[in-house]
Amino acid sequence: MKVDVLKANELKKAAPVFGQLSFDDHEQVVFCNDKDTGLKAIIGIHNTVLGPALGGTRMWNYSSEWEALNDVLRLSRGMTFKSAVTGLNLGGGKAVIIGDAKTEKTPELMRKFGEFVNSLGGKYITAEDVGMETADMDTVREVTPYVTGISEAKGGAGNPSPVTAYGVYMGMKAAAKFRYGSDDLQGRSVLVQGIGHVGEALVDYLAKEGANVVISDINQQKLTEVRDRYNATIYGGDDVYGADVDIYAPCALGATINDQTIDRFKASIIAGAANNQLASDVKHGHILREKGIVYAPDFLINAGGIINVYAELEGYGRKEIMEKTQNIYNTTLEILNAAEAEGISTHEAALKVAQQRITDRKNRK
Numbered sequence: 207m208k209v210d211v212l213k214a215n216e217l218k219k220a221a222p223v224f225g226q227l228s229f230d231d232h233e234q235v236v237f238c239n240d241k242d243t244g245l246k247a248i249i250g251i252h253n254t255v256l257g258p259a260l261g262g263t264r265m266w267n268y269s270s271e272w273e274a275l276n277d278v279l280r281l282s283r284g285m286t287f288k289s290a291v292t293g294l295n296l297g298g299g300k301a302v303i304i305g306d307a308k309t310e311k312t313p314e315l316m317r318k319f320g321e322f323v324n325s326l327g328g329k330y331i332t333a334e335d336v337g338m339e340t341a342d343m344d345t346v347r348e349v350t351p352y353v354t355g356i357s358e359a360k361g362g363a364g365n366p367s368p369v370t371a372y373g374v375y376m377g378m379k380a381a382a383k384f385r386y387g388s389d390d391l392q393g394r395s396v397l398v399q400g401i402g403h404v405g406e407a408l409v410d411y412l413a414k415e416g417a418n419v420v421i422s423d424i425n426q427q428k429l430t431e432v433r434d435r436y437n438a439t440i441y442g443g444d445d446v447y448g449a450d451v452d453i454y455a456p457c458a459l460g461a462t463i464n465d466q467t468i469d470r471f472k473a474s475i476i477a478g479a480a481n482n483q484l485a486s487d488v489k490h491g492h493i494l495r496e497k498g499i500v501y502a503p504d505f506l507i508n509a510g511g512i513i514n515v516y517a518e519l520e521g522y523g524r525k526e527i528m529e530k531t532q533n534i535y536n537t538t539l540e541i542l543n544a545a546e547a548e549g550i551s552t553h554e555a556a557l558k559v560a561q562q563r564i565t566d567r568k569n570r571k
């Protein structure tokens with residue numbers, strides 16, 4: 207990463223942390239540096255009112271420190287609301303390691319990162335995110351107990367993606383109930399964009415229910431494999447956002463609902479796994495409402511993964527994980543109904559529930 211040396215007058219341009227775009231009253235931001243291993247990481251602790259701040263570690267080749275800082279601030283805030291709306295006793299946190307996960311990640315670097323996590327005494331608990339593997343969490347576990355997402359062999363809850371997919375499926379069914387009066391997806395056309403760990407497991411649920419599944423991905427080999435395995439159809443048009451389907455399930459990238467795409471959707475429901483689907487939460491949330499497109503908020507319906515890692519902390523098993531994840535159906539329905547009753551966007555309604563839970567807990571203290 208290139209480190210720019212700013213001139214004294216340039217330093218005054220932006221307040222370096224509290225003045226950042228994504229700063230939202232975060233409780234603590236920790237900068238971690240270790241010359242020997244080359245570790246440069248930032249841990250963002252957004253809010254710990256409901257419990258310890260839990261969120262994954264992302265290793266990414268950020269083009270600048272500003273980018274890394276804004277990412278950790280934005281992601282840790284998102285975790286606060288995801289856990290709060292899901293009813294978990296967890297706060298929101300996230301960590302970023304600056305560097306290329308393919309070439310710069312070493313066990314020494316991961317252990318050093320674990321030592322920094324450990325020094326926070328449990329205020330932040332880490333997990334897997336982009337650029338991390340279960341094996342990395344096992345390495346971190348060697349130096350701190352404040353890590354989740356470790357392998358099943360080492361007592362962890364294992365791969366969260368199938369659980370995330372189940373929650374998305376539940377949220378999608380709740381949205382169908384709200385929009386069509388029935389949660390039966392048989393015969394409904396669903397476009398799943400991104401058939402990776404979560405997307406493929408979602409395709410499995412949908413195919414079993416008899417939905418007409420249309421798939422889209424940049425990985426051609428994966429497309430043919432998933433098509434053959436689940437009898438799905440590969441999207442053949444040139445505008446995936448304008449596809450003539452009932453339901454659009456974004457399971458690849460964030461921000462696919464943006465100024466360029468929002469007028470093209472023909473789907474009447476949007477329900478998928480990707481984080482931060484709305485490019486602008488407020489603006490695009492409102493436009494979807496005006497258009498009568500039912501949007502199942504991402505941070506609500508993709509919470510299966512965090513329910514899965516929470517099990518490691520609370521010591522509950524598979525059955526309870528699936529029950530808690532199934533409950534995403536009820537929560538989604540409640541939030542969609544509340545949004546309609548209050549005339550607000552579904553994103554806003556979900557955020558309101560999350561914020562209320564935090565405020566109530568704070569007032570009880």
Ligand SMILES: NC(=O)c1ccc[n+]([C@@H]2O[C@H](COP(=O)([O-])OP(=O)(O)OC[C@H]3O[C@@H](n4cnc5c(N)ncnc54)[C@H](O)[C@@H]3O)[C@@H](O)[C@H]2O)c1
Pocket residue numbers: 366367368370399400401402403404405422423424425428457458459460479480481508509511
């Ligand atoms: N894995 C989890 O438990 C979990 C939990 C919460 C949220 N999420 C979010 O869900 C999304 C999917 O996660 P995942 O673990 O399945 O990731 P993944 O990397 O396994 O799969 C992503 C898939 O999207 C495809 N893709 C990338 N760019 C694309 C594009 N432009 N168009 C179409 N396809 C594209 C990739 O080829 C890949 O097959 C991510 O946004 C992730 O942040 C995942």
